[in-house]
Amino acid sequence: MKLKCRPDDFVVTEKLNVRPTGGPWALYHLNKTNIGTLEAIQQISRVWNLPLNRIAHAGLKDRHAVTQQSITIRNGPPADLQKEHFCVEYQGQTDSELTAANLLSNRFQITIRRVTSEHASETVRRVTDPTGFIVPNYFDEQRFGSLGTSGDYIAVAWCRKDYERATWLALADPNRHDRSADKTQKQILRDQWGNWKACKQQLNRSHRRSIVTYLVDHPDNFRKAFALIRPYLRGFYLSAFQSAVWNRMLGHMIQQLPISLATTTIADAQLPFGNLTSEMISDVDTTIPLISARSRLVSEKEIIRADAASAHYGLRPDQMKVAYPRDRFFSKGIRQCWVSPASPSAHIQPDDLYPGYQCVCLDFQLPPGCYATMLIRGLSESQQSDQP
Numbered sequence: 001m002k003l004k005c006r007p008d009d010f011v012v013t014e015k016l017n018v019r020p021t022g023g024p025w026a027l028y029h030l031n032k033t034n035i036g037t038l039e040a041i042q043q044i045s046r047v048w049n050l051p052l053n054r055i056a057h058a059g060l061k062d063r064h065a066v067t068q069q070s071i072t073i074r075n076g077p078p079a080d081l082q083k084e085h086f087c088v089e090y091q092g093q094t095d096s097e098l099t100a101a102n103l104l105s106n107r108f109q110i111t112i113r114r115v116t117s118e119h120a121s122e123t124v125r126r127v128t129d130p131t132g133f134i135v136p137n138y139f140d141e142q143r144f145g146s147l148g149t150s151g152d153y154i155a156v157a158w159c160r161k162d163y164e165r166a167t168w169l170a171l172a173d174p175n176r177h178d179r180s181a182d183k184t185q186k187q188i189l190r191d192q193w194g195n196w197k198a199c200k201q202q203l204n205r206s207h208r209r210s211i212v213t214y215l216v217d218h219p220d221n222f223r224k225a226f227a228l229i230r231p232y233l234r235g236f237y238l239s240a241f242q243s244a245v246w247n248r249m250l251g252h253m254i255q256q257l258p259i260s261l262a263t264t265t266i267a268d269a270q271l272p273f274g275n276l277t278s279e280m281i282s283d284v285d286t287t288i289p290l291i292s293a294r295s296r297l298v299s300e301k302e303i304i305r306a307d308a309a310s311a312h313y314g315l316r317p318d319q320m321k322v323a324y325p326r327d328r329f330f331s332k333g334i335r336q337c338w339v340s341p342a343s344p345s346a347h348i349q350p351d352d353l354y355p356g357y358q359c360v361c362l363d364f365q366l367p368p369g370c371y372a373t374m375l376i377r378g379l380s381e382s383q384q385s386d387q388p
Contacts, residue, residue, distance in 0.1 A: 001380050002113040003373075005353055007033045009111040010065040012372075015104045015365070016058060018070065020092025025056075026076030027094045029068060032086035036063040038232065040086045041071065048077060056097040059106075059368060062142065072098045103368040105342070110372060112360045112379070113351050120358040123379050124346040126275070127362060134276040135378035136250055137339040139243035140371035144267035146233075146240050148173030151268050155241035156313050158234075158322055163222035168193065170229055170237070171208055194219070227325040235328045240267075241313070242320070242330050245291050247271060248309035250337055253284060253301075264377055275378050276338065286337055292330030293321035339370045 004010050020027050032040050037060045045052050054074045061067035072094060081088040115123065126133050146154060150173050157166035172189035175182075185203055189212075192198045196216040203209040211228045218224065226234075244267055251271040254261065259280055264273035289295055291306045295317060306317045320330060341364030351357040366372060 001115055001119075002354070003110070003376055004064050005113050006111075007064065008066045009113065010062065010372075011109040012061055012065055012067040012069075013107045013109075014058060014061075014069045015107060016070055016098070016102050017104055018094055018098065018102050020094055023093050023095030025072040025074050025094045025097050026078060027091040028071050028073070028076070029089040029091060030057075030071050030086060031066075031068050031089070032061070033066050034063060035085035037061050037067075037069065039063075040083075043083060043086075044071075044073075044081065044088060047081060047083075048073075050076070056099065058098045058100055058103040070098060072096075100368065105365045105367055106370075106372075107365050108362070108372040110362045110376070112362065112376065114354040114357045115351070115360050117348075117358055120348045120360050123360045124348060126379065127341060127344050127346050127364070127375075132278060132340050133344070133375070133378065134278065134281070134338050134340045135374050136254060136271070136273055136276070137336050137370060138247045138250060138266055138271060138273070138374055140373045140377075141266060142371065142373070143243045144240050145175075145177055146170075146236050147267055148175045150174075153241040153244065153313065154237040155322075156315065158226070158237065159315060159319055161223075161323060163226045166237075167211070167222050167226045167229075170226070170233070171211065223324060231327050234325075238322070238328055238330050242290055242292065244269065245306070245309045245313070245320075246288060246335060248312060249288050249291070249305040252305045252308055253288070253337070257281075257284065273377065281338060284337075287334040288337055289334045290331050291317050291320060292332070293318045294330065294332055335369070336367070339366065339374060341366065341375060 018027065030040060037057060041052065041055050041057065045055060050073060055071055057069060057071045059069065061069050074097065078090050080090055112123065148169060150169065152169055154166050154169045157169060172186050172193065174186055178186065181204070185206070185208060188202045189199055192202070196212055196219055199212045200209060200216055203212060207230060211225050214228055215225055247266060247269055251269065254272045257280065261272040261274040263270045289297070289302065291310065295306070297303045297306055310317050310320060322329070344362070344364040346360060346362050349359050349361065351359045
């Protein structure tokens with residue numbers, strides 16, 4: 001089974017509750033391929049000479065996919081923009097900026113390749129089964145892009161007020177997603193950490209170098225240095241850690257079920273995973289809250305799960321808070337424990353990349369924040385479990 005062999009093997013389209021009805025915010029469609037949402041927005045900001053804080057979106061979309069989403073720009077130009085990996089199409093004006101609350105669902109059109117005829121038929125049967133195809137609704141790998149090879153979450157050091165460690169993890173920790181230039185820049189920082197003048201001389205002009213420039217004159221003020229990291233990046237650090245805790249809470253709950261499941265690896269965790277039926281989960285919680293010091297846990301089982309999950313990282317739930325800078329916070333809310341595709345359809349066709357194999361073409365919708373890759377994991381697990 002192969003996924004994302006071509007960009008158009010993974011197509012994502014937003015469904016929003018926003019229409020151009022007039023107002024100060026310009027509404028655009030952002031169509032992109034092989035570029036992340038934030039990277040595209042940064043290019044838009046540079047080309048149109050706009051502050052980043054005037055550009056809003058409802059959600060982040062995968063880099064390795066063909067995606068269509070919407071953005072708003074306060075007092076943005078009524079114009080289109082064409083770049084190498086994306087285009088922006090003006091739709092009209094609206095009366096408010098986009099937020100996550102505007103996102104109703106995401107439609108996925110996914111081509112799975114290198115599938116045998118037997119498994120192709122079984123995949124179609126599972127996805128379109130009217131009784132449901134259910135998997136645990138874990139946050140998937142895309143959520144944990146900021147987790148470096150150290151395995152330490154930046155937000156853990158941040159919560160502990162260990163600002164030097166947090167800054168080192170953010171600027172110098174190797175990451176498997178690093179491009180060649182970033183690998184070189186991070187190696188300079190690891191080799192010269194504390195020798196800020198040498199770091200500044202060797203680093204390329206970048207946001208990373210601007211933080212080092214501050215440390216040249218304030219070598220011990222890591223608290224301020226960490227605050228100089230772009231706010232949206234620090235928001236990612238909090239989201240990654242909070243999501244890791246949530247995943248472990250769901251894993252803990254599944255382990256209490258009288259069923260036997262395989263495990264899957266997500267970020268730093270081995271988690272129970274597999275296809276479920278409504279009968280298997282009929283007597284367990286359907287939601288789990290996102291944990292932080294602001295959480296109000298009411299049941300003993302929630303408290304036990306939260307304590308166990310956060311203790312893995314050496315913290316208690318009441319320690320999951322940041323003292324400075326206070327422009328980013330852990331999220332509040334609840335998340336569904338289980339996910340299944342809505343309005344699923346599927347068909348089989350010959351695989352033009354892998355002769356002798358089949359493609360399974362899937363079309364379904366998921367609620368905001370759910371990962372189609374978790375469903376694909378479920379299908380992959382199903383195939384493996386069917387092997388003799």
